[in-house]
Amino acid sequence: MTQTTTQNSAEEPFILEEFIPFKLAVLSDAVSKLIARDYSDRFGITIAEWRVMALVSQYDEVRAQTVVEKTPMDKVAVSRAVASLVDKGLLEKRTSQADRRSALLHLSAKGNTIATDIQAVAKVHNDDVLQALTTTEQAVLHAILDKLIVQARNLTQ
Amino acid sequence: MTQTTTQNSAEEPFILEEFIPFKLAVLSDAVSKLIARDYSDRFGITIAEWRVMALVSQYDEVRAQTVVEKTPMDKVAVSRAVASLVDKGLLEKRTSQADRRSALLHLSAKGNTIATDIQAVAKVHNDDVLQALTTTEQAVLHAILDKLIVQARNLTQ
DNA sequence: CGGTATTGGTTGCAAATGTAACGAAAATGA
DNA sequence: TCATTTTCGTTACATTTGCAACCAATACCG
Secondary structure, X not given: OOOOOOHHHHHOOOOHHHOHHHHHHHHHHHHHXXXXXXXXXXXXXXXXXXXXXXXXXXXXXXXXHHHHHHOOOOHHHHXXXXXXXXXXXXXXXXXXXXXXXOEEEEEOHHHHHHHHHHHHXXXXXXXXXXXXXXXXXXXXXXXXXXXXXXXXXXXXX | OOOOOOHHHHHOOOOHHHOHHHHHHXXXXXXXXXXXXXXXXXXXXXXXXXXXXXXHHHHOOEEHHHHHHHOOXXXXXXXXXXXXXXXXXXXEEEEOOOOOOOEEEEEOHHHHHHHHHHHHHHHHHHHHHHOOOOHHHHHXXXXXHHHHHHHHHHHOO
């Protein structure tokens, strides 16, 4: 851990609500709950399932490992989301010819339709949240979040 | 839900990684895991427990309900964190004379010492993360997060 | 008052999540 | 080429979390 505290920091009162990790948790939690409820009500899927669908939709065909790399989900979470989506008939798995350990995921016709619907809803959610900001602020936010995500990854070795 | 999508949004490809709710989840998750591991290793407490300690330390004496209002934790989570802290001898509960349903929380001597230590560590974590940003960006981030937290609360009715 | 509703917090149970172990396939390398 | 290690994904088990029911105390209101 890097030492970057100022020397007079001990004198400043400690205010939890002003800590970035806390603020991020508060915000992310609020937004996630909002969205999770909506996706569950409208489409009967979880956020984890939605992430898998979104990635499969984007890349057309992905392996579970790819989902693990691109989301904050571990392989168990992905495995379970995939199983559930297959169960619901939204996703199909076919074993890769190149590597028979891994399965290639792709959306079923039904899955494709629903993915399109959710994408529209997701965009509305995104816009709803961002409505509180000016266009400039939105751009700055994106840039800052990108930097911080990189930083967080660096701090995790 | 407010309709704010632009009319040509259907033509833009959908990219999960660029959605603010997703970015926030990725970042918050990474930062939280980083911190959770550290607090657990160094002090043997969870983030939930740390939040309770921080608030009790700040306000000197609080009720469980106050913790619920100021954090993204529900009353069950707070109840359990409090029970665990009492168990560890870091927190004390005394029933309020004004309302004997509620308990007033305050730190034990040991709890106070540890709280001070964690506050220092928390500041370092905060600074470590923010190191990726300029001073201006840090200020902008705070302002934007505040706006978004308000917005998220408004969207949840 | 006296009954009903509300609030503060805990507990029990079910669902979700994380960790570790696992089997199957592929990569490594002696 | 055969033994060993690594990778892919699943499964089993333990822990955590969330929801609903709950008890106790207060507030509300006829």
